[in-house]
Every structure is written in C-alpha cells, then in structure tokens.
Amino acid sequence: MSNHSPKNPSSDSEYLKRLNFDPALRHGVFNFFVTRPRVVLLLIAAISIWGLWSFLQLPRESNPEIKIPIGIVITSFPGASPSDVEELVTKKIETKISGLSGIKKITSNSANSLSSVTVEYEASEPIDDAIRNLRDAVSEVKSELPDDAKDPSVKEVSFDDQPILTIALSGPLDGLALRSLADTASDELKKIPGVREVNISGGDEREFSVAYDPAKLSALGMSPDEANRIIALSNRAIPAGTFDGDRFSYSLRTDARFFTADTLGNIPVRFSASGGAVLLKDIATVEERAIKRTVLSRLSINGSAPANAVTLDIVKRTGGSIIETVDTANRTMDRLSANFPGGVKWTTTVDFAKEIRKNFDELTRDFFLTVGLVVGTLILIVGLKEALIAGLTIPLVFFITFGTMLVFGISLNFLSLFSLLLSMGLLVDDAIVVVSATKQYLRTGKFTPEEAVLLVLRDFKVVLTTTTLTTMWAFLPLLLATGLIGQFIKSIPVTVSVTLTASFLIALMINHPLAAALERVRLTRNWLFLAIASLLGLGISGVFLGSLWGFALTAVSLVLAVRFIFWYLFQEGRQALAKNSALVDAEWENEQLIKARLKEAGNREDRTIKDQFIHGIIHFDRIIPPYERLLRSILESTRKKWVVLLGTFAIFIGAVMLPVLGIVPVEFFPASDEDLVFINIEAPIGLKLSETDTIVHSVEQKLLAYPEIENFSTVVGNAGASQDGTGNTGGNASHLAGIVVKLSDKHDRNRTSSVIADSLRSDLSDIRDADIRVASQQGGPPSGAAFEAHVSGDDLRTVDKIVHDLKGILASIPGTTNIMSSLKNAPADYTFTLSHDRLAYYGLDATTVGNTLRMAISGIEVTTVLRDNKEISVNARFSEHALPSLDDIRNIEFRNSAGNLIRLGDLATVELKPSVDSITRIDQKRTALLSAGVTTGTIPATVLSAFQQKVRSDYHLPDGYSITYGGENEQNQESVASILRALVIAVALIVATLIIQFNSVKQAAIVLTTLPLAMIGVFVGMAIFRISLSFPGLIGILALFGIVVKNAIILIDKMNLNWASGLSHAEAIIDAGKSRIEAIFITSFATILGLIPITLSDAMWRALGTAIIFGLAVSSFFTLLIIPVLSSMVMRKKSATNLSF
Secondary structure, three states: OOOOOOOOOOHHHHHHHHOOOOHHHHHOHHHHHHOOHHHHHHHHHHHHHHHHHHHHHOOEOOOOOOOOOEEEEEEEOOOOOHHHHHHHHHHHHHHHHOOOOOEEEEEEEEEOOEEEEEEEEOOOOOHHHHHHHHHHHHHHHHHHOOOOOOOOEEEEOOHHHOOOEEEEEEOOOOHHHHHHHHHHHHHHHOOOOOEEEEEEEOOOOEEEEEEEOHHHHHHHOOOHHHHHHHHHHHOOEEEEEEEEOOOOEEEEEEEOOOOOHHHHHOOEEEEOOOOOEEEHHHHEEEEEEEOOOOOEEEEEEOOOOOEEEEEEEEEEOOOOOHHHHHHHHHHHHHHHHOOOOOOOEEEEEEEHHHHHHHHHHHHHHHHHHHHHHHHHHHHHHHOHHHHHHHHHHHHHHHHHHHHHHHHOOOOEOHHHHHHHHHHHHHHOHHHHHHHHHHHHHHOOOOOOHHHHHHHHHHHHHHHHHHHHHHHHHHHHHHHHOOHHHHHHOOHHHHHHHHHHHHHHHHHHHHHHHHHHHHHHOOOOHHHHHHHHHHHHHHHHHHHHHOOHHHHHHHHHHHHHHHHHHHHHHHOOHHHHHHHHHHHHHHHHHOHHHHHHHHHHHHHOOOOOHHHHHHHOOOOOOOOHHHHHHHHHHHHOOHHHHHHHHHHHHHHHHHHHHHHHOOOOOEOOOOOOOOOEEEEEEEOOOOOOHHHHHHHHHHHHHHHOOOOOEEEEEEEEOOOOOOOOOOOOOOOOOOOEEEEEEEEOOHHHOOOOHHHHHHHHHHHHHHOOOOEEEEEEOOOOOOOOOOEEEEEEOOOHHHHHHHHHHHHHHHHOOOOEEEEEEOOOEEEEEEEEEEOHHHHHHHOOOHHHHHHHHHHHHOOEEEEEEEEOOEEEEEEEEEOOOOOOOHHHHHOOEEEOOOOOEEEHHHOEEEEEEEEEOEEEEEOOEEEEEEEEEEOOOOOHHHHHHHHHHHHHHHOOOOOOOEEEEOHHHHHHHHHHHHHHHHHHHHHHHHHHHHHHHHOOHHHHHHHHOHHHHHHHHHHHHHHHOOOOEOHHHHHHHHHHHHHHHHHHHHHHHHHHHHHHOOOOHHHHHHHHHHHHHHHHHHHHHHHHHHHHHHHHHOHHHHHHHHHHHHHHHHHHHHHHHHHHHHHHHHOOOOEOOEOOO
C-alpha cells in the first residue's frame, strides 16, 4: 500500500476503479462511530479516565501473586528422637491424610522433637478447600498422638510470608538494649495497615531464671516439680466478683503475682517444724537475666567489621501495597531513630519496594523508548497523521488493560508490565492496516472520508478478526501451563489477550472514525485549544508516573503548549485559523471539494521536508520493482521453485541442528544479575554455637575483601535464607549459619552476581571445617535444587551407604557444586531406657521421669510475668554446675506417690546409640535427598543425564531400593511438557481458524509453513548472540506462532481477492506480494522495534525477545517468497467464476 500514485499498478487499482460506495453501509453499527466524532472523543476520554484511575489503584509488586498448592503440618514432640517422632507422630499423620483427594506428593521430615509433613496438591485442586480438609483430617488424628506431643498446626504456604522489608539495628549497646529498641520499633511497625507481622531475630530477651541446686532439693525432701507448682500457683490474680457497698459496687480480686526476681525468690516453698520458712532463693539461684543465646546475629555495612545486630522482618498483609507499606515503615524508622541512643543506626538488607521501583523505572524507560521507536518508524513510513492515529492505540489499549486488570484482581508487576511491552508492537498492527488502506481508498478521489472508512471496515473486518484470533490462540494456551511456572506466567496470556482484543476494538471503533475525522481536519481555533489541553493533560500524566521519563514527558508537553499559545496570541495564528475554518465549512457543504483535496494530497509528489514529514519519508516504490522481478523469475521456472523450496528446507534443517549440536545451549531460566547472594554454612551436627561462630567469622573476613558487597547480614544458629528455600528442619541448629549478602547495584559493579558467587565459592573452598554453599539470587519463580535425587528404602544405614556412593558419582560430573545429603549422622544419643517393671515398683511413670529430666537439662517454662505489656518467661532448670557428668545425671531424683525420692539410675539403663539428624519420607517411604547446584553456564538437565548414565553403567542398586528425581529438573519437565501441550493446542486452534476463513485445507497448510520458517530465525539469532534456548524462549516461540501467520493470512487473503477479481493465477499471486509487502514490512518492523528495548534490558527475557525478533524477521522475508511459490504449485488455477478450493 504505497502512499503515492503507484508507479507499479496492482489489482488494487482495478478493484478501486470498480469500487462504489454501498449506501447500506450507512445503516451498519460502525456508521454510528464514523459519523459521530464527538462520541469517539467522549469514548477516548472515558477510556483515559478509567485507565488512569485504574493505574493509580493497581497494587504494585515485584512478581505476580502465586497461590502455592502446599500445606504443612507441624507437630512438636519435646524430647523425642527423630526415630520416635517418625514412629509415634509422623507415620500416624501421613496415614490419616494420605486418603485426601487431590494430593500429588507427601513429604515428611522427622527431627529431634519436631515432625513436619508437607502436602503438595495438584495445581487444579482448590487450595482453600484442600487446606480445610487437611485441618479436619489432622484434628481427627490428635487423639492418636502421644500425650506429650503438642497439638499439630496446619499452615498454608504463601509467598506473602516472605519479608518485604528487613531492617537491621546495630550499635554500641548490649543485646538487651538492642532488643528493647527492636521491640519498640516492632510495636510501631505493627500499627501500619499493610503489615501483618514483624519477626525479630537476634539480641537478648529477658527471663526469670530459677536454677535449682539438686543437693538442697534432696536435703529438703522436695522434688523440682513440687517447687515449680508452688511458683505457678503463686503467680495468680483471680477475680472474686463484686461487692455491693452503700452506693457503689466494687470489684474484688486476689493478686499474688510477682514482677521482680526478689519477690520471686522470697516465695516460701516449705516450712520447718519450728515454723521457719524455706524460701525459693534458699534452694535455687533466682535472677532476672538474658536468656542464653541460641542464635547470633551480626551486620556489616560498607566493609565495616560485623557488629552485633537485631533484625526485624516485616511481612505484609495479603493484597497490601508493598511500596506503600515499605515507605510507611521507613518513615516510621526515621521517626523512631531520632530518639535512638548515640551510635545506634538502622539499615535495610532486603527492600522489595526498592526492587519494584527499579524494575518499574526500567520498564517505564523501555515503554517510552518503544513508543518512540514505533511511532517514529510509522512517521517515516506512513506519515505524521497516520502515525498519530495508529500511535493513539498504544495508550488507549494500555488504559483498557489497566482497567481490566483492576477488575480481575491482577497486580501491576514485572511480568504484567513485560506483557504490555511484549504486545506493544502487536497492538498497532490492526491500526496500521486500516489506516494505510483508508489512505489508499481516499487517493482515488471517489469517496468522502466517512465512505472510505466504512468500505475499509467492510473489506478488512474478516481478515482483522482472523489475524487477531490467530495471535490470541498462540498466547491463551499458556493458561494451561502447570505448577508454579504456570501461575508465574499466567499474566502473560491474560494481559496479551486483553491488549489484542482491545486493539482490535479500538481499530474498528476509534482508529477508523478518527481517520475519517482527521482527513477533514484543518487547524482551527477549537482544535488548537484541544491540542493545548491535551498537551497539558499529557504533562500532568507524566507527573503521576513519578519517574525521570515521566518528568521529561511533562517538560516536552509544556514547552509545546507554550509554543502554540505564543503562536496564537502574538504571531499569525488568528488569521490562519480563521481561513482554515472557512475552508472546513465549504468542504462540508460540497463533498466534491473534500474528495478533490484528498485525491490531490494522495497523488502529489512530496518535495518539501514538511510534506515528507506529513506523508512519510520512506516509500516502497523502489522496493516493489526488484521484488516483482525476483518473484516473477521464480514463478516462471519450475526448477527455480524447487531450488527455493529445497534450499529453504536445507536452511531449516541446519538451523534445527544448532540446539541439537549444542551450538545453541539449552537451560530452563537463564542466570540473571540480581542483588543478593546466599551463603549457607553447615558444620558437623551437634557442634556448639561458639564453635560454629568461629567458622562463620572466617567466612565473614573473606567477605570484607569484596568491594561489590554493600552489606551482609549473618545469622548463626539457624540456616537462614537461601535461594532454593532449604533450611533447618528442626531440632538443634547450633551447627548451622546463614549469610545474606547484598551487592551494590548492578550498574555500579563490573561482575554479575553469578560470577561473584562463583568467586566466593572458590575463595571459601579452603575452609574445611564446614560445608559451605553459595548461591546467587535467580530470576523466575522459586524452584528446588538444580539437581535432586531421592533414594528410597527401609533401612537407613543402607540408604546412607547408597547416598554416600552416589555423592561420589555426582561430584565427578563437571559443573556440580554445593552437593548435600539430607541424611546426616548426628552425635550419638545417650538413651536412658526406662524399665517398666521398676517404674511400676517405685510408683512412677515415664512421663514424670521424662519431663523432670527435660526440665533439669534444658529447662521448662513454669509461668510468665506480664510487665510493661511484655511477657517474660519464668524458666526453671538445674544449676549449670549441678550436672557436670553423666553420673550426676544418673543421680537425679524423682518423688513418687509415697513421698520417696528415687534415683534415675535405679529406673533406667544408659546406652550410647547412633543417631541421625532427621528422617525424610516421601509418599510414606524413608528417603534420603541428594541435592546439588550447578555453576554458571552448566545446564541442570545435562548434569541429570550424565548422572543417570553413570548410575546405569557403574552402580548396582540393591534390591528394594529405588532412585527418583525431583527438584528443578522435575519442575522443568512438567513445565516444558505443559508448554508443548500448549503449542499443540495453539496450532490446532490456528488451523481451525484458517480453515474457517479460507474454506481450504491447502491454504491453511500453506499458512502453517511460516512456523518452521520462523524457527530458522529463532535458532540462528540465538546462535549469533550466544543466547540459550530457555523457558522464556519457548514462550517466545509459542507467541511467535501466532504472530508470523498474520503475514501469510493477509497475503493469501489478497490472492483470493485477486482471483475473485479475474486476475490470472500467476498474476494474482505476484500482485498479492506487491500489494502486501508494505503492510507486512511495517507490521513486522513495528513488532520488532517494540521488543528491542525490553530484550536488551532484561537478561531473563532476552531469549523470548530474541525468538520473536529474529523469528519474525526471517519468517517475514521467507513468507514473501515461500508462500507465493507454494501457492503457485499447490493451488489450482482460479477464475472469477471458480472460487471453490
């Protein structure tokens, strides 16, 4: 569709010569909009207001909300070993819940004193109903659990549990003072509407400690249980009712509570025969002190030595705004810090709001770059007026999409914004086609703008509907993607489908009427004032964006508005506008005037720069003749046709071999450059906290040498955070530690986070006293370990041996790192095996003995004291110096029902038994997990394949034991399989749509040849730029299928029109190529330009952009050759009277 009088006439000329306006079109639905431009303007205003309001209301998040189909059952069984927990708690819970519907997998972990059962449901299972049924089943099993076991709790796993802001307090204060400041800050932060909870780690908490002297208890003839009961009964405040006085009623109560250690120590526990009181402080050391630390927390900022710190993890409420909540929290901390003691400072180690703002700023930049590229290209090719009409589609479609997202509860996150940018190049396609066609119809001088628009709508509504549907069919099947990946990418098909539907409707109801209205427009006073008002509105919109690009938009808009006002008031503006107004009135009264003006404008040569700017600078008149000669030369020779087809097929085979040969590597999600690196440290199980801390100090010293590290937060005595979500499963965690390293902004450092992680891994490898895992934060949804093998069997020792053997095989595979086994031997347990006969003989029971022993060794909470709105525990235990040896533990005494004191040694025998840290079960089978990460550039699937090959050839698995695989590979296989299913469904929907439109299986098949043509560009582009074929790349290929068929559809549709017009078989095909080369080029180029900024700015989605850009470019080129060649060879010759094919 050339912008000028064609030097190479096509069938369009013959068609337009015979074309006459059908008056019946004035009664169609589209005529309502075409003849009422004010209604169109009102519609534009309504869409804009709705869209802007929705944009401001949409919650902003870093990633889309993901509903995880997982529930966890946690049961505490104090003092029980892992094997006892497994037998008495875990197995009973597993048996009870295994019959529930929709369960995909049950994974349990039995550790010291703790049972954890994780239930993973099928993605299709309603999670709310599933959790409700899980709670009902667990409540039924409570009666079957041991009396000492706590009631099981059921919790739904949610990504909202992840802290959106982590604040660290540090300074020259002791642990109690820092903790007090953190408690005060926590109380204030909890008042923020968007905050659900605040979790505090580090510092010291207060307790009232009662440390009994067992010798004094024996001398007094008192058991510790008796003393504890006296303490608990003394700490009571009991209401007694009301007393009626002469005029008033008074409340009565008794109060024996204590609030200080002195008062607690002065409680009488026994009276002597002489009446003298024996006080609690006479048999125990009573003091208020800091609870013995089980977790250490430190913070290093800008290379400073790590200092003691207290961290506050802020978790938002579901549906709350991350940015608003974090901003309020920061303001709260600024206010509180004004009253902090000197030297105390606070900093953030995790800030999701900062990440969201950074992502939004980058996407906003990409948005304006994309709009500028697309609109600028349209100005160069189709001219200013047409470019503005087509460009208007972009904000209007975005406004409709924002409104739809608000209605359906879709947040404004990175992925939904990415989807908008992905669709930006697509949504102007319809507008380009109709605007170009309208201009061509007007060039004849036969029609008014309104008549030309109605004719274009009649001629193009079917092909526009078809091309929109085929593109949507490529995206919608993505809704079938399963698991976390499916939920993660769900906003892509939803958002793109909404934008395509909106662009189609806008092309019909707004672009067409505007095209008609603008052809009549001359610059009058009303239009000038409207332009000034629009510029001012655009400037205000830029302010709301709140970014540098938004302020730039505001500045440009205001400058243009001021320039127009100056021209009108102080230059020739008034006279020019009055003249234009008179011409407009004359053209409305005499239709021949407007027809003649439009014909002259469309056929004259553009000699001045202004004319070229208005009507387009780049024309296709010079491209069409050589293309016609090439196409005619090929179609006239059978040999050349086969050369083209076979040559293209050979190129296709060569391209497909690129990933097969490894030239195009394959991975699931590409490594992205994020701001966090996780270090997890695991020392030998049972190692004291102080010894573990010594190892951690050596790790911290190495971190201080990295200039890229902005700060790092250390936790000793807990596994801490990690990329793969692994952590302590319960029990003693004194041997564990975690460090979260926050890097400087990626623009301020020369190395990516994955490279820094590799360097850290190498530097820390010389620390032999602990297993140290280093992992960089990755893009995409969370996943398991890169490699994960499950070894199942009944005997733990055999399972342990198998895992040990397989660990060596896995370590021999290049690229593996952080190799871990879930089955770890713990220090041997001293087991006091109680004799049932002796218990019965002495009048004691196992519960009394076990609880007393636990109190003596670990301590128990007797009661609590409420002081200053804070609960302080009263903990009782034996003095630290009272049990220096195993013999002293044997001499612990218990009072029986007869009042006699019985030694533990008289009730039990002591054995030293081997122990494990925890016992894992998958689907009710004992299982050990062998997991590993991979280094940068290593593909997990390659590691899995090499491991399976080595196991098959080099290892014999004992009977009754099996190996299954999970983790990232399992999730990847499920996700890839769902994408492949989506590909099949997409192709089926596209084929059905093509057959319905063309009523021809042959033509549908010809259109589908564009799909393998597109794959040539995909693989070649990835090979040239060394980009891996990843999961985002598969999404790009799926989207590409819907995009590339559009070009073939408009090409074959034109062939059918030519055959219907009576052109010969060959001429109809050649003419279709000549007529549609401009439309194919413009729409493809606009789509490619729309994807370039986002492709260059984000590594995670580079494969997606590369697939579409190169696939569309190559496919568009080959489409203009292969489709005509196949049509000439496959289709029968047509005539105006033979239209059935």
